[in-house]
Amino acid sequence: MSAAKPLWKTFLRFLVPLMLSNALQSLFGTVSNVYLGQMIGIDALAAVSAFFPVMFFLFAFVMGLSTGATVLIGQAFGAGEHGTIRSVVGTTLAVGMLLSISIALVGGVFSRQLMIALATPTDILDQASAYARIMMLTVPLGFVFLLMTAMIRGVGDSLTPLLALALSIAIGLILTPMLISGSFGLPALGITSPTWAAAISNSLTLIVLAVYLRRTKHALAPDAALLRHLRLDRAVLGKILGIGLPSAIGMVAMAIAELVLLGLVNGFGSKATAAYGAINQVMGYTQFTAMSISITVSILGAQAVGGGDRTRLDGIVRTGLAFSLLLTGGLVALIYLAPRAVLGLFITDGAVLDLAKELLFIALWSSVPFGMATVFSGAMRAAGVALTPMLLAIFAIVAIELPSAVVLSRAIGLEGVWAAYPIVFCAMFVLQMGYYLLVWRKRAIRRLI
Structure with missing residues (x-):
């Protein structure tokens, strides 16, 4: 940040892309529900809604993890300590991946039992279980995407996460109806279409994001130095969780x-x-x-x-x-x-x-x-x-x-x-x-x- 620049301009330059990111996420959720309701039916919306409590708790944890990491990255960036930034990023990604892989393994096997425990109505149990299974199997991609875009903001860059989110959402909005209807030679995946579309869009966007960060020599570029820090540092993890x-x-x-x-x-x-x-x-x-x-x-x-x-x-x-x-x-x-x-x-x-x-x-x-x-x-x-x-x-x-x-x-x-x-x-x-x-x-x- 430039000391000469008025604070309100720095504030606004960071805030506007952040607000647009929130608006895009809300829009994506709304349009995905419209796709399901219009192309499959009201039971599909009900089945997706039945999984919401689980999704909220997963979202709350990953948001908490990213909040702790972002604060530490911001402090390290303000102090000019780029090695410390990599340590925080590496630890955050390591714990996020370990947890999300565990969720994927357990959720992939016990998704039906989970939806029964949530008292899901029997007429939508099969659809809700199918949605929950794919949602939890693809959790690692979603976790890594959310953590990376949040941590990039820690160095004062809210534009790159906005562009990444816009790309991911654009791919998701194109793929979802195609997967629902099975058009252009793609399989018809029904209620699981939004989750598969999100997994594909997150994967492609993470690849593009990695290339972009490396080319621009970004502080969070996934280079050899960052990969060496991809491990659990207990001291750093304690501060993130605190x-x-x-x-x-x-x-x-x-x-x-x-x-x-x-x-x-x-x-x-x-x-x-x-x-x-x-x-x-x-x-x-x-x-x-x-x-x-x-x-x-x-x-x-x-x-x-x-x-x-x-x-x-x-x-x-x-x-x-x-x-x-x-x-x-x-x-x-x-x-x-x-x-x-x-x-x-x-x-x-x-x-x-x-x-x-x-x-x-x-x-x-x-x-x-x-x-x-x-x-x-x-x-x-x-x-x-x-x-x-x-x-x-x-x-x-x-x-x-x-x-x-x-x-x-x-x-x-x-x-x-x-x-x-x-x-x-x-x-x-x-x-x-x-x-x-x-x-x-x-x-x-x-x-x-």
Whole structure:
């Protein structure tokens, strides 16, 4: 990074490709579901949905692993220690490959038993088991792709992961319908088509990415020096997991809380459930924006920690807060200006649309304090402090969000469930900001690696 360049420009140059990457991933998931629903049928969508809990836990772990690795890579990059970067990359890939190969072996054999244990309806059990088997057999490719693209961001490069993701998605979107229909001489693979398409696209993209990184002499190029570090370094792994596991646990805790809230919403009938689904789709985009800003703070902050520049870290936090207000707040304001048009993309029933609009007005603005809370937690994570921010977040969920949702749903009805969102996100903002300003900021920062 150039010291002469204004911080907001550096921030924005990293943030925009990151946000586009998140948008592309969401688009790919949506289009894949459209392919399955339109070309095979509703049972295919149900079968894929049955595997979602397993997929979420796998995703939470790999995201936690990549978060820990990215922070350490950012610190090493900020300190100019390229040998240390290779050590982190090698250890991360080694543990990711060992774990994913184990998942592939176990999942390939016991996928049907797993889907039975998840109480998958018998009419879709065969399809769900077939999908789960191929999904888990191809997990190693997905893990390596996700880890590599995430770790590249650690050296301040968010454009290369965007281009890699765009290539992978383009290949996947072309292959999926061809494999579903069995056109151009390809086998008709039915419900497993998206997983095979993803495996092929990840493989081809990883080859292209490796060639590109070597030609550009990128810090993460898979050269002989990096391959020598492809092993488990216990000291490095401990530091990766020290940051990554709290991040993964935080994701799981929020997901469990969402299941509890969904249970409360379901008690108000199918219209309430339909409105819940649509509102979560809309809030997902505002929260994606907020999380992208948090990741940017974490990576740029890690580089500042690596360089021992506390002043720059403070500036990154201020810039992150400003972008949270501007981008997340701006997106929220745009949605508030035309809520029916936005919700109408997901809902056609007039009564459900009216209900969703009313509930959206209660909850949507809370994406702004949520985003600002994640700026503070992202800054602390940049210095390797992940446990306390995670505990504060879980405290807010368990002691504030869930009790508020239960009590208010009984007192004022469905609106009470949605009121729990602004309550908990404001609480998270106060807790994270309070700990950052009153405790963490008074401590000396030291890089971990």
